[in-house]
Amino acid sequence: MGDGNATGVRRTALTSADLAAVEARLAATDELLARAYPGDDGSRQPLHTVYVPADRYAPELPAVWGRAALAAADSVGGLEALAEAVGLDAEIAASVVPRVREKLEREPIEDLRIDFEDGYGGRGDDVEDADAVLTAKRVAAAVGAGLAPPFIGIRFKSFEASTRARGIRTLELFIAELMEHGLPDGLTLTLPKVSTIAQVEAMADVAAALERAHGLPDGRLRFEVQVETPQLILDAQGRSPVARLPHAAPGRITGLHFGTYDYSASLQIAARYQSMAHPAADLAKGVMQLAVAGTGIRLSDGSTNILPVGDRGVEAWRLHARLVRRSLERGFHQGWDLHAHQLPTRFLATYAFYREGYPEASARLRSYLDRTAGSVLDEPATARALAGFVLRGVRCGAIAPGEVAADARLDESALVSLAHPRAVVA
Structure with missing residues (x-):
């Protein structure tokens, strides 16, 4: 009696004014969640990014690397023997090996970054100008011939004072030449050695200016941020700048890529112990994961410079396979590869991870x-x-x-x- 209405539904005590007050209080939260945390857009993320110096890039490079990868595996008895050497279960290996062979023949590189930074160095302005234009021509030719990977682009020099003007000029020349042929759908740009939010904001300004200059739609030029300095993880005020990046350049950042060796060296870690698996690296990557959760920005682990060549090739393959698997288990679905011989273990370890699960x-x-x-x-x-x-x-x-x-x-x-x-x- 008195605790219901004619329909038998219990009356509630909160009034429409009470509910309106709740809506008003949470309006800003709703707007923040919708704008800043849209979630992943569901598009494809590459398994890896391959880095090659700009002067070594040619449209045929992915196919050349694929053949070199298979030849390297053949040198130890083939992919089957390599799968056994890196510890794959026999049943999983039987399922994985044919798929990896097909992958290395069809799409050995998913994401290719043509490097004008550490892998290229300083060669003088005239040389780098020419290489920036030539690289764009070659990318356009590769796309036109169906030889380009799904994702391709450049890493230009950082926005530190000593290299800023050179990096911007290389980017501008590359984009201008590409515009003569059309920008690839999978165009990817990489901003290295980021230390402050201001550098990312400046890159967003440069991207917007290039869009205006070339009549591109707003937001067409997006970029990755390389996390290579401790200042981006923890600043002088004890804050985490990396957590503020998605909100400082909304819609511009596609990914955060960890730079194993620059970051490790900045922390005075001896070269022998610099590794993707070092606790200091794990701490930084954990902060990166927290920073981009829900934002739609992707993550990439770094690289290992222990290459599977020479007498210690199998040992290096085991290390690479273990590190690839470790990254996947920790939620980093992408990493860097620096040599064609790393491709077999990139795909063996990755395919095994998915086949097992x-x-x-x-x-x-x-x-x-x-x-x-x-x-x-x-x-x-x-x-x-x-x-x-x-x-x-x-x-x-x-x-x-x-x-x-x-x-x-x-x-x-x-x-x-x-x-x-x-x-x-x-």
């Missing part, structure tokens, strides 16, 4: 979608993670779309919708 992930997805009781009770957030895992495996070639259709009754667009609910599915 796929049976459980697909079964849990099926149970979640069918709302049936499995061995694990997954929440929506975990279902998104499961779908994201499978989606990455499909896009890199480790998992066939037909497998997912049969096992989980999902095609790629459905995986994107489940993994990234706020993404627009083409």
